[in-house]
Amino acid sequence: MKLNRRAFLGTASATAVSLAAPMVFAAGHGKSHVVVVGGGAGGATAARYIAQDSQGEINVTLIEPSRAYYTCFFSNLYLGGFRDISSLAHSYGTIASGGVNVVHDWAVGVDRDAKTVALAGGGSVPYDKLILSPGIDFVDGAVEGWDLSAQNAMPHAYKAGSQTELLRAQVLAMPQGGTFAMVAPPNPFRCPPGPYERVSMVAHLLKETNPTAKILIADPKETFSKQGLFEEGWNKHYAGMVERVGPDFGGANVSVDPDAMTISIDGEVTKVDVCNVIPAMKAGRIAELAGVTDGNWAPVSAADMSSKADADIYVLGDSSAQGDMPKSGFSANSQAKVCANAVRGALTGSTIFPAKFSNTCWSLINTNDGVKVGATYEATDEKIAKVDGFVSSTGETDAMRQATYEESVGWYAGITSDMFG
Amino acid sequence: MVSLGIRRDLFAMVLLGSALVSGAPLEAQGLGDPDRGAEVFKQCTACHQIGDGAVNRIGPHLNMVFGRQAGGLENFRYSESMTRAGVDGIMWTVETLDIYLENPKSLVSKTRMNFRGLDRAQDRADVMAYLREFSQDPSDIPEAMPTATGTDHDLDPAILAIQGDPEYGEYLASECKTCHQANGAADGIPAITQWPVEDFVVAMHAYKRKLRPHPIMQMMARRLSDEEIAALAAYFEDLE
Numbered sequence: 001m002k003l004n005r006r007a008f009l010g011t012a013s014a015t016a017v018s019l020a021a022p023m024v025f026a027a028g029h030g031k032s033h034v035v036v037v038g039g040g041a042g043g044a045t046a047a048r049y050i051a052q053d054s055q056g057e058i059n060v061t062l063i064e065p066s067r068a069y070y071t072c073f074f075s076n077l078y079l080g081g082f083r084d085i086s087s088l089a090h091s092y093g094t095i096a097s098g099g100v101n102v103v104h105d106w107a108v109g110v111d112r113d114a115k116t117v118a119l120a121g122g123g124s125v126p127y128d129k130l131i132l133s134p135g136i137d138f139v140d141g142a143v144e145g146w147d148l149s150a151q152n153a154m155p156h157a158y159k160a161g162s163q164t165e166l167l168r169a170q171v172l173a174m175p176q177g178g179t180f181a182m183v184a185p186p187n188p189f190r191c192p193p194g195p196y197e198r199v200s201m202v203a204h205l206l207k208e209t210n211p212t213a214k215i216l217i218a219d220p221k222e223t224f225s226k227q228g229l230f231e232e233g234w235n236k237h238y239a240g241m242v243e244r245v246g247p248d249f250g251g252a253n254v255s256v257d258p259d260a261m262t263i264s265i266d267g268e269v270t271k272v273d274v275c276n277v278i279p280a281m282k283a284g285r286i287a288e289l290a291g292v293t294d295g296n297w298a299p300v301s302a303a304d305m306s307s308k309a310d311a312d313i314y315v316l317g318d319s320s321a322q323g324d325m326p327k328s329g330f331s332a333n334s335q336a337k338v339c340a341n342a343v344r345g346a347l348t349g350s351t352i353f354p355a356k357f358s359n360t361c362w363s364l365i366n367t368n369d370g371v372k373v374g375a376t377y378e379a380t381d382e383k384i385a386k387v388d389g390f391v392s393s394t395g396e397t398d399a400m401r402q403a404t405y406e407e408s409v410g411w412y413a414g415i416t417s418d419m420f421g
Numbered sequence: 422m423v424s425l426g427i428r429r430d431l432f433a434m435v436l437l438g439s440a441l442v443s444g445a446p447l448e449a450q451g452l453g454d455p456d457r458g459a460e461v462f463k464q465c466t467a468c469h470q471i472g473d474g475a476v477n478r479i480g481p482h483l484n485m486v487f488g489r490q491a492g493g494l495e496n497f498r499y500s501e502s503m504t505r506a507g508v509d510g511i512m513w514t515v516e517t518l519d520i521y522l523e524n525p526k527s528l529v530s531k532t533r534m535n536f537r538g539l540d541r542a543q544d545r546a547d548v549m550a551y552l553r554e555f556s557q558d559p560s561d562i563p564e565a566m567p568t569a570t571g572t573d574h575d576l577d578p579a580i581l582a583i584q585g586d587p588e589y590g591e592y593l594a595s596e597c598k599t600c601h602q603a604n605g606a607a608d609g610i611p612a613i614t615q616w617p618v619e620d621f622v623v624a625m626h627a628y629k630r631k632l633r634p635h636p637i638m639q640m641m642a643r644r645l646s647d648e649e650i651a652a653l654a655a656y657f658e659d660l661e
């Protein structure tokens with residue numbers, strides 16, 4: 001059995017075309033099929049855990065178009081100059097050698113009656129259980145004047161990789177004393193502290209290269225994650241550089257003009273040098289195509305992450321509407337383990353242990369100035385509900401902040417090896 | 422601070438003065454008997470010096486240890502664990518010393534202090550009374566804390582005796598592996614694989630009971646039952 005699968009993998013990596021062939025599962029006759037769409041924080045973890053723990057009893061296929069996954073987590077640190085871009089890239093080699101059929105293609109449709117997933121390259125893959133973890137897409141028309149065709153002039157950099165590199169290059173090319181603008185997203189969105197960590201990292205970079213530059217944030221939200229900690233840090237390290245316009249002053253009434261490089265906040269037009277537009281978000285489009293979304297997100301049961309619309313489909317990570325957990329890589333990874341345990345139990349009869357979830361999000365404000373927020377969660381009938389939590393405090397010692405940063409480096413190594421082996 | 426000429430009799434005088442002011446001799450307030458403590462301290466002298474001219478040996482000198490941050494002497498090379506404990510906020514007080522001296526590993530798992538600990542609460546109270554005489558302004562050191570005479574923090578042997586279920590441990594451990602690497606590498610978060618079960622259980626309960634300060638680990642440990650901690654210990658012990 002194992003030999004057969006290896007042989008299949010060998011050809012798979014040689015030619016992507018053969019992957020579309022309908023004989024994908026010839027090797028796994030009689031076994032249950034789990035298909036995972038999306039090889040990110042949720043999907044890579046789920047695929048790896050199911051394959052590893054079922055020890056060959058379940059045939060696992062991971063569908064993911066990219067050969068290298070660039071983590072969004074720590075991509076702000078790349079902007080600030082604390083990481084290089086290659087340190088964010090992870091390949092699927094170890095996942096594949098751990099027994100997962102890795103198919104580099106897009107899933108373009110789900111036939112819930114036939115229980116198959118259609119691939120962009122042609123052909124389809126059958127499943128007994130389907131796990132969707134496709135991350136986010138942007139809500140059309142969320143920011144007037146901006147759509148995906150404007151993403152080179154005004155990058156979102158909210159999916160990591162070339163967008164992140166582009167944004168950094170634009171910051172470095174700003175004229176002295178220029179303006180970096182950010183259009184921050186409304187709730188809920190991936191990584192609640194993400195935009196504000198980004199502001200910190202851009203400020204850090206500008207302080208070195210362009211100390212008279214300004215940062216302007218248009219924000220539709222009254223308050224944001226770890227606000228007191230970020231504002232303390234901005235005052236301390238980047239005094240006078242960061243201005244945030246909240247909804248009281250029109251932060252929700254924004255449009256942009258990518259050709260003119262202007263941003264209009266409550267009717268007041270400003271010429272800017274870089275404009276980072278982070279639009280409102282929704283579940284990755286395949287969730288909508290599968291018919292498991294309600295509004296922008298896909299509602300799930302807290303006990304096992306199964307879709308409320310279809311008991312054989314599970315939705316992990318950013319795409320899911322699950323309750324109290326923030327949309328983070330940590331959360332997606334945590335949900336994936338609960339889901340993997342439940343899926344394996346459902347298909348092989350292995351013990352299904354009670355759901356347990358947790359999350360911690362670190363943010364870097366300046367060199368060795370790290371902060372964190374975290375919580376534990378449990379499954380209730382209604383949702384994933386917060387049990388307990390903590391957050392860094394303002395005024396902590398430098399040694400404590402440095403230890404917090406070092407911890408985040410440890411976490412990055414931990415979660416990426418948990419996802420990719 | 423090291424160059425202060427510290428003499429026990431000098432401290433005793435200061436102490437006497439303050440004791441007179443507060444109107445009660447030390448022993449009556451319950452910290453323990455410093456003279457007996459001097460006897461107990463003989464177990465420490467293979468590694469530690471104290472008093473006038475004390476220097477670091479195998480262990481750090483113990484002058485003015487009360488109020489000092491754990492791992493706080495600049496010129497002593499502490500274990501990573503001890504340094505981390507200090508950064509986390511552990512200061513040496515009657516309470517923390519009592520825990521550390523009872524079972525050094527409960528507070529600092531990988532401490533370099535190769536010492537079993539003092540089982541008897543009275544021995545700890547006495548040795549602390551002795552150490553206190555070599556601290557600055559001993560009168561400022563609270564002595565009427567609930568733990569002042571030594572409280573047993575040791576885990577109930579029944580908890581240590583629980584046989585963990587490694588299969589359940591494996592599931593529970595999946596949550597830990599987001600931070601603690603399964604292969605035992607440590608890049609900013611300590612490794613927890615292949616520990617003796619007892620050390621693991623003692624450490625987890627120290628977080629659960631807030632003897633150790635770290636907010637993440639307190640939160641993680643708080644919702645684990647005794648059986649779950651045992652299951653995790655059993656699983657991680659054998660993880661390669």
Ligand SMILES: Cc1cc2nc3c(=O)[nH]c(=O)nc-3n(C[C@H](O)[C@H](O)[C@H](O)COP(=O)(O)OP(=O)(O)OC[C@H]3O[C@@H](n4cnc5c(N)ncnc54)[C@H](O)[C@@H]3O)c2cc1C
Binds near residue numbers: 041063066285316
């Ligand atoms: C700037 C920034 C900083 C962040 N910092 C942190 C942090 O410090 N800590 C933290 O925990 N989280 C952080 N996050 C959030 C984290 O990146 C996401 O929450 C996490 O990646 C969500 O995991 P996921 O599995 O839902 O989606 P993703 O990780 O985005 O994975 C989705 C995958 O699905 C694939 N995919 C999508 N559609 C299809 C399809 N139709 N067919 C096949 N494949 C498809 C994509 O290619 C992608 O690889 C940050 C995010 C950003 C933007």
